Amino acid sequence: MRKTLLKASVMSIMMGGFFGLQTTFGQSDPSGKKPITSTYAITNATVFANPSSEGSKATVLIKDGVIKGVGNNLTLPAEAKIIAGDSLFIYPGFIDGASNAGIIKQEPPKRPDNFVSSNPPDEIAGITPWKSAIDQFDISSSQVDDLRKMGFTLTQIIPDGGMLSGKTALVVLGEKNSTNLIKENVALNASLNGARGMYPGTTVGVMAKFRDVYKNTQLTKERQATFASNTGISRPELTPTYMGMMDVIDGKIPVIFNVENDLEVRRALSLQKELGFQLILSGLKEYDNVIDLIKSSGTRVLIQLSVPDDKAIKAQKDDTDESVKAQYARVKEAYDKAIAQAAKLEKAGVAFAFTTSGAKTNDLMKSLRTMIEAGLSEKAALAALTTNPASILGVSRFAGSIETGKMANLVISTGPIFQEESQIKHVVVDGNIFDYEIKEKKKNGANGNGNGSVSIVGTWDYNSQTPAGSSGGKFVISKDGSSYSGTITYQDPSGSGQATSPLKDISLSGSTLSFSFDVNAGGMNLTVSVSGDVSGNSMDGSMNITDFGSFPISATLNPTLIANK
Template identity: 30%
Template sequence: MRKILPFCLFLFSFYFLKSQETFPVNGSHDKRPKKYAFINAHIITKAGQSLKNATLLVNDRLIESVGAGQEVPAGYITIDLQGKFIYPSLIDPFTTYGVPENKESRAFGRAAQVLTSTKNGPYAWNEAIRPETRAIDVFAQDEKKAEQLKKIGFGAVHTIVKDGIARGSSALIALNTNKDNELVIIPDAAAQYSFDKGSAKTSYPSSLMGSIALLRQTYYDAKWYQQQKKEYNISLEAFNKWQSLPQFFEVNDVLDVLRADKIAKEFGKSYIIKTGGNDYQRIQEVKATGASLIVPLNFPKTYDVADPYEANKLSLAQLKHWELAPGNPAALEKASIPFALTASDLDNVRDFWPNLRKAIKYGLSEDAALRALTETPARLLGAGDRLGTLEKGKLASFIITSDSLFKEGNIIYENWIEGEKFIANHSSNKDLRGEYASNVDDFGAIKLLIGGKQGKYEAYISKPNDTTKIKANLVVDGDLLSLSFNPKGVKKSYRISAYIATVKPLQLKGEINREDGGTIPWSASYTGAYTEKTETKRADKPLELGKVIYPFAAYGHEQPLAAADVLLKNATVWTNEKEGILEGADVLIAGGKIKAVGKNLNASGATLIDATGKHITAGIIDEHSHIAISRGINEGTQSVTAEVRIGDIINSEDVNIYRQLAGGVTSSHILHGSANAIGGQSQLIKLRWGKSPEELKFEGSDGFIKFALGENVKQSNWGDIARVRFPQTRMGVEQVYVDAFTRAKEYKAKIAMKGSNARRDLELDALVEILDNKRFITCHSYVQSEINMLMHLADSLGFKVNTFTHILEGYKLADRMAARSIAGATFADWWAYKMEVQEAIPYNAYLMEKQGVVTAINSDDAEMARRLNQEAAKVIKYGGLTEEEAWKLVTLNPAKMLHIDNKVGSLKAGKDADVVIWSGNPLSIYARAEKTFVDGVKYWDVEEDEKIRDFQQKEKARLIAKSLEEKDKGNATQKAVEKPTIIYHCETLSGDINEDVNHN
């Protein structure tokens, strides 16, 4: 039985039951406790634990008890939930509910530069650092959005101001509709971070590496701030204050998950990372972080590929992500990675349950799904003692459903939030299914047939003794119902309003609404059960999915490639050693190293490759490259950005890695651009196609940094709007170096002082490494006068230039370079493409080489890197180098420049097995790299490439066919939009920190 208070009294009291102590009441005070007993329910207290025919007692805002066989104490309103289910209300751990949306920042590039914060007050110098922001200070409930979320089962949300890199604190909010003060569960729930500068007007950062450097520097500044009394800083004060809270970090790509984790490890933090939903693409690396994740359910819509031209725009990665994204939660569960789920990235919250059920279809267990929506978000937010499960003493936040929560067709009837009821869908406790006898006005005697599921009925009208059925519209709201139908061949519709008059037997009574506005009485009497004809349901096809490939790009492999012992027989071997070029020789690769070079070699167990007629060389080393990076090659917003690191933004999914392996390249030196005098720290990588960003890095190599001279640095071609940042002249460029190294020397002395509380400065740390010969300079250069300037400046300030790159006027001062042991990396025959290269000549490399300068030919271009062998050959034409000398320009010489010639650059026992088999003389325009080994792993094989192309062409065709099939089923589609690979050059000024996120 359900004991019901008079409806009007209940409605009156509902609004006053949770009044706050500090707020006045307009009217009589009503302090009656809200006591409810929900009996005979199937209660799921937490994932994996359920009670049948159980009772949940609620006293005011809290759960008093939950269990089976309980007596209902006196004074409780009893609600019989026979046949219904109770679950904990859901928690969304990442929303912007109730807070203002931030405005996009303008992109840096051809825009006026803003060097420091425009905010008034003692805040951080950079507007992207805004930890003083509190979501609770700008929160205001949004009843419309709250209703949408409550209808799908959410009772609480974690709300975040998504603006900036250090975003301040967030709040945990209940989705009630009381005063804002009453909704706050935790006012400062967590600290928030991202790589997105948001609405900040400050130009820095303009790149992903700049965002990372700024956040790292802020951590160090905050630590220093705690130990000083020199300045007051609202931002750093707040930054330190929030360190004891859970730390949340938003990213949009799996590689950014790994980047965020690196910062966490550096500063002893444990980030809870909100991901972009493509974590499955690097699942082992994600697992290794140990981080808990918040995972969106915004699976890509089916691509509209009806037009073959449009279909051709899509990459294999886009299509595979569309297919595999719904399996992301299941992949995390399988890997035992803790995660919560969020609806935050959905365009429409109505997609939440269809997408969640799709994730379950793709392998996510129901227990894991429930845990990810209840216990886990509560635990991550430090609210596990109040939310997430149904236990004594916790907040009375739960949902009442018609069936198992994840079952297709389940209805969420009510969502109780802290003891207050929200009706999500009206329901009746009476089961109305059956056959009824009735009479409808001039239509005559009828049978009313009610079938379907309780609470989700389907109704039909038929004549007695007639099997023809007319679909009727039936709406049930509690004990009230409305019925309408329009018979075929009759030019009128019938509308009936009725109520449940009696239960045993079931009888419906009401009125027929006539077209003339009048009404006539109507009734229907239950005559028996209605047995619906069961249709043979077509069995669903087994779920057939493609496999994840590594990297997640064209030419990726389903299984990681491994090293093998290989004996290359009977080739022309270019050793780059004193042995020179050997005819009919062999190379033995074992354990990732070159085991032996010589004739008539044998090795048991090694794979034999007949290289007769082929040429074997060491792998090409590109001293100046800009491939394999994410979201910005330049941090050109300041004159000195030595704190930024290319190593932070390595993009292992860049197809140019594979393409350059096909050109015989095995190592690339990835440089910062040339937009400022002192750019960022570079990163030497090996082209280990399929490996993670950290695994691409050349182990044990020295650190380098990019300097630059000339037009780019003084912003000659940036337009009149770029007249803010110093320097604007070549004289100013010199002064930047003088100032930077003077500051670095002072900084070095200060940090060496005993008891010094010197502020850790990442920019100056890198310059001190240069002074200490622990980091080495590669300098972008063209004009003789500037090259002279930097050499003399280095002499006077006590640092050394390792390499001048570009250096198309190197022939003018090669003797002075040689005297200082400065190397030169240049182009073979590029000239006249801007004013400062007017005096470039194609004999430059030859003349530097003959003056004793260690000389290399580099690419500075993703396309040129695929044919560096041909670029080296040009120096034979322009100057007359021997073939061996020319070949060293792209192998041994760049290895010497980069201080790795003890490991690579020549074929010698003990060196890394970075080896290329060429179809002919490697300096010939007709030669092709047939096989390229890095550390003994065959990452490129011209024959395997044909197989990969064939397989992936079929894979793409399969995915297109699957897309067409999904479209035919009526699924929502999206336009096929090409996502081209971004090619960076020295001069690229990128302003969109999020421009090339891989999973899109």
């Protein structure tokens, strides 16, 4: 699918931030990719070794991908490259409990000529427990760069597919010339989503099919044991599905069930209680009503690192009738309930972690700060990014905290990590240092409404640089009262010249302009999100498109084509 979209020139409209490695390399290395040293000392930084740490000044010494020391009186080897950390803050590298970053979308298998929708082959029905996420993973994907830029260093990647898409894998988000694989066959990825136009096509059908596969695998295992120890016994049929399910039956790996709401949580827990497999719930978005159930079951939980969009709430007007005000109140109540859920999990004593699957990478830190403002403690937030996922994934021995002997995975920021003004300057992954550009934050003089020092109203000429080359066009923003509207032109993915799409969710927060628009690419509807920093008549930022990551965009406001303010 990805190659098809590339050929259709979708890449020419994909824009967003991309930051590369900026390490000093040896002059004798003709490839220019071999670092001079693998030993680094980040000196006199404020180090938060774990979520309970208050933060203290210390030096962190790393060598060959391992933390060799943390303290104030370390003896630094001569080959160590010194990084002055006096104004920097160091945290353990973030761990993503479940992610599809870098996973290449799979083409659906072709249906056979004798296809029967009531009894399709397992692969066509989305039942492929033998597949592995590592076979679909591309470390060079811009999605990986985007996630790493947010501080994530280690992730459980989940395969693309249907109700039983295959086995997850644990990888570090490190250098492109490494396999980055820590462990295959970590869990079996499952969902309650059925196949289209065939069995199992409903949630009830998926549950029935899961039972069927599970129990037939148990039966196959028993028959296999009988066949191995007796003569005159018919050979059991060892299908890829049953063989792929064996580790779940044997209790060697859990099933990571993707569930969004309280009803799906109940259904997954019901299957677990009935069949007895290990369970991890992942992707939770609406779970307020089942927090007590989750706690009592002792199930491990990965909640989605996202919150509902608040643009509709911010756009509410005072001069409306009572019925509209009542509707506004219900929307606000639902929003407040959603953003407070993580805090309720903490209060209930449920040690949860985060999953970025299904979340917008550019909004991850904003979502986290929103949860904190709604009552989640910073300690619990950091634990959900570090020690909790390390425990859930069974990697606490070498990840999740800053300790001597652990993997050198670090997040280095310009200030306390959850403060809005703070920016991530370095991310250390497996001992490799990735450097990121620090931009001076500018503040708008009038609450971001376009009346202060930042103006977004007018016609903008934009340009982007993507792997498919340079492309450009215009977007026009106008203002009516407190609301913005606009359009954007871009190269039509079908190759028929320029296309136009209306801008949605236009917002100016401080000096940050953001909006989105929809694109149809070969019958596939894609939503593209743009965010950039405005300074004078220029904007620099990124455009993100789901499943493709992000690429740089810059724009200039044409002073001769200013729209009415």
